[in-house]
Amino acid sequence: MEDRPPLRSYGRTKARALKPRQAGLVETLLPHLALPEAGAINLEAVFPISREGAEPSPLAGRRWPAGPDEGLAVSPDGASFPSPVASRHPLPSRGEGAVCAAPLILEIGFGGGEHLVAQAAALPDARFIGVEPFLNGVASCLRHVEESGVQNVRLHHGDARDVIARLPDACLDLVYILFPDPWPKTRHHKRRLIQREFLADLARVLKPGAEARFATDWAHYAEWTLELFMRDARFTWLAERAADWREPWPGHVPTRYEMKRLGDCAPVWLRFGGRNDTRQCDSYFTTRSPKFVTIGSKSRSWCSSA
Ligand SMILES: C[S@@+](CC[C@H](N)C(=O)[O-])C[C@H]1O[C@@H](n2cnc3c(N)ncnc32)[C@H](O)[C@@H]1O
Numbered sequence: 001m002e003d004r005p006p007l008r009s010y011g012r013t014k015a016r017a018l019k020p021r022q023a024g025l026v027e028t029l030l031p032h033l034a035l036p037e038a039g040a041i042n043l044e045a046v047f048p049i050s051r052e053g054a055e056p057s058p059l060a061g062r063r064w065p066a067g068p069d070e071g072l073a074v075s076p077d078g079a080s081f082p083s084p085v086a087s088r089h090p091l092p093s094r095g096e097g098a099v100c101a102a103p104l105i106l107e108i109g110f111g112g113g114e115h116l117v118a119q120a121a122a123l124p125d126a127r128f129i130g131v132e133p134f135l136n137g138v139a140s141c142l143r144h145v146e147e148s149g150v151q152n153v154r155l156h157h158g159d160a161r162d163v164i165a166r167l168p169d170a171c172l173d174l175v176y177i178l179f180p181d182p183w184p185k186t187r188h189h190k191r192r193l194i195q196r197e198f199l200a201d202l203a204r205v206l207k208p209g210a211e212a213r214f215a216t217d218w219a220h221y222a223e224w225t226l227e228l229f230m231r232d233a234r235f236t237w238l239a240e241r242a243a244d245w246r247e248p249w250p251g252h253v254p255t256r257y258e259m260k261r262l263g264d265c266a267p268v269w270l271r272f273g274g275r276n277d278t279r280q281c282d283s284y285f286t287t288r289s290p291k292f293v294t295i296g297s298k299s300r301s302w303c304s305s306a
Contacts, residue, residue, distance in 0.1 A: 006161055009193045010109070010181055014135045022139035029142050035129065035156040041166045043104065046154055047127045102127050102152075103173040108160040108193065109180055111256050113141025118253040119176075120150040126173075128153045131160040161198065167205045175202065175212045179257040179267075182218040194225045196232070203234040206274065211238070213249060214270045217263025222270065229272045238271040245269050 018026065035041055103126040110116040110130040120128045130153060132138050138157045145153055156163050183191045194214070202212060212235075216222050229235045239245050248269050258267060 006195070006197070007191050009159075009161075009183075009191050010133045013133050016136065018136065018139050022136075022143060025142035025146060026135070026139050029146060030138065030155065030157070033142075033145065033153065033155045035154055035163060039166065040168070041163070043127075043168065043171060046129075047102070047152075104129070104171055105174045105176070106131070106160070106163075106172050107176040107178070109177065110141060111137050111179075113137065113144045115176070115178060115253045115255045116141060116153065117144035117148050117150055119251075120153045121148050122251065122253075124150070124152055126152060129156065129163070130154075131156045131158065131163050133158055160193075161201065164201050164205055169204055170207045172205050173207055173210050175206070175210070177212070177214045178255050179215055179217065179263075180221075182216060182221045182263065184218060184220065184264075189224070192221065192224065194221075194228055196228060199228060199232045199235065203232070203274075208274055210274065212272045214272070215248070215258070215267050217258070217261065217265055217267045219263075219265040219268075222265070222268035225270060229270070234275055235272045236275045238273050244271070 035046060103123075105119070105123075105126055105128050107116045107119075107128065107130045110132045111134070113130060113132070116128060116130040120126070130141060132141065132155070135157060138155060141153075141155065177193065180193045181191070183189060206212065212229075214225055216225070226237065230237060245268050246266070248267070249271060252269075
């Protein structure tokens with residue numbers, strides 16, 4: 001029998017029309033950060049080591065509205081310049097890649113990208129992949145990428161299950177699934193992201209010692225997730241005491257959905273590792289306590305490694 005694609009686990013893929021600046025970023029910045037649309041994902045090509053001796057752009061650090069042409073930005077007086085964004089995010093070029101052991105972190109369903117970009121800013125020596133099918137969320141994330149100047153984020157506008165299927169074996173150090181669509185009605189449970197097949201695919205791409213972090217404020221989804229992970233012989237629940245599921249892990253940055261409190265319970269924080277893991281992941285991810293600072297005019301909390 002032919003394999004059917006999984007049911008859609010997300011709601012809308014687009015809401016209101018993008019603002020001109022967001023549309024400009026989708027046009028000009030996204031192509032520099034996007035994973036390849038098809039085929040196996042070559043991580044060395046996606047995260048190339050930057051060229052030695054490359055000159056920093058004379059425009060680096062200045063803000064220009066994204067222009068209509070790729071690689072160009074338009075200054076307020078209408079003149080075109082090489083885009084500072086493009087120069088901060090050089091296109092991966094063939095043959096430039098080198099083996100890079102920096103930790104690889106995937107965020108599935110990053111929403112507006114606040115958590116993804118804050119984590120990327122807090123851990124500049126790690127590589128982040130964010131996946132989100134909601135175009136307005138991708139556009140919002142691009143704005144955060146541009147404003148923060150992080151260089152270690154790559155994005156995919158689409159379904160994370162498609163990305164996972166194209167990743168090499170044992171490549172991920174950490175996966176975030178934060179406040180996924182809860183699909184609370186019984187007839188919709190089959191749309192939930194966490195399914196038996198999904199865990200099998202996830203297990204393939206996690207490194208030994210890697211961790212999957214899940215949070216929800218829907219009690220049934222918390223139980224559902226815990227049960228599926230516990231039934232899968234490849235995973236183990238890392239909780240040792242009640243505080244481990246009642247309180248977020250160290251370094252957590254609150255997400256937009258988390259703050260909306262739309263669920264039917266307090267957030268539940270679940271961390272899963274491989275069954276026979278030595279907890280190598282802990283040494284990297286839980287010993288770093290990012291410092292929270294406020295950046296920008298909207299008084300959001302962000303992380304900084306400074
Ligand atoms: C309830 S929102 C939470 C967003 C964000 N994590 C937060 O906490 O603010 C769930 C997000 O997951 C995304 N999503 C659902 N299914 C997905 C999938 N298969 N791959 C990637 N993202 C998905 C949705 O588009 C939506 O933006």
